[in-house]
Amino acid sequence: MAGARAAGLGQRPAAAQHRTNASNAMSAQPSASACIFCRIVSGDIPGQCVYEDDQVAAFEDIAPQAPVHLLVVPRRHVDSVDALADDPGLLGRVMAAAVAAARARNLAESGYRLVTNHGRDGAQSVAHLHVHVLGGRQLRGQLG
Numbered sequence: 256m257a258g259a260r261a262a263g264l265g266q267r268p269a270a271a272q273h274r275t276n277a278s279n280a281m282s283a284q285p286s287a288s289a290c291i292f293c294r295i296v297s298g299d300i301p302g303q304c305v306y307e308d309d310q311v312a313a314f315e316d317i318a319p320q321a322p323v324h325l326l327v328v329p330r331r332h333v334d335s336v337d338a339l340a341d342d343p344g345l346l347g348r349v350m351a352a353a354v355a356a357a358r359a360r361n362l363a364e365s366g367y368r369l370v371t372n373h374g375r376d377g378a379q380s381v382a383h384l385h386v387h388v389l390g391g392r393q394l395r396g397q398l399g
C-alpha cells in the first residue's frame with residue numbers, strides 16, 4: 256500500500272479524484288444500492304472517503320469509538336471477512352490499507368487496533384466487509 260502512504264490517507268489520490276463512471280461501476284453489484292458502504296465507496300454519498308484506490312477505500316466511522324476510527328473496505332461488495340477466504344489477495348490489500356491508514360494517522364508508535372467482525376455473534380452490523388482502525392488513546396483490553 257505504498258500508494259496509500261504516499262496519499263497520506265487524509266486526501267484522495269489524484270487517480271481517485273478523477274475516477275470515471277466506468278471505474279465506479281467496479282463496485283456495482285446486485286445489492287449495491289442497498290448497501291450503505293457500497294454507496295459511500297461509489298460516491299453516491301459524496302465526500303466520505305479519505306482514501307481510495309482501485310480495490311480499497313477508507314472513510315471515517317460515523318460514530319467514532321476512539322479519536323481515530325476509520326473503516327477500510329473493499330470497493331467491491333463482500334459481505335464479511337468470511338467470504339474472502341478464497342481471495343487472500345484482496346484480503347491482503349484491505350489489511351495493508353488498514354496498516355497504512357494507521358501509519359498515516361501517526362498511530363504506529365503509540366499503537367492501534369484493527370478489528371473486523373463477522374456475523375451475528377461477531378456483532379457485525381453492516382454486511383460489507385470492513386476493518387476498523389482504532390487508535391489515538393489507550394484502548395480497553397476487552398475484545399469479547
Ligand code: AMP
Nearest residue numbers: 291315316317318319372378379380381
Ligand atoms: P460493525 O458493527 O463491525 O459492523 O461496524 C459497523 C460500523 O459502521 C459501526 O462502527 C458504525 O458506526 C459504522 N457506520 C454505520 N453507518 C455508517 C456510515 N454511513 N458511515 C460511516 N460509518 C458507518
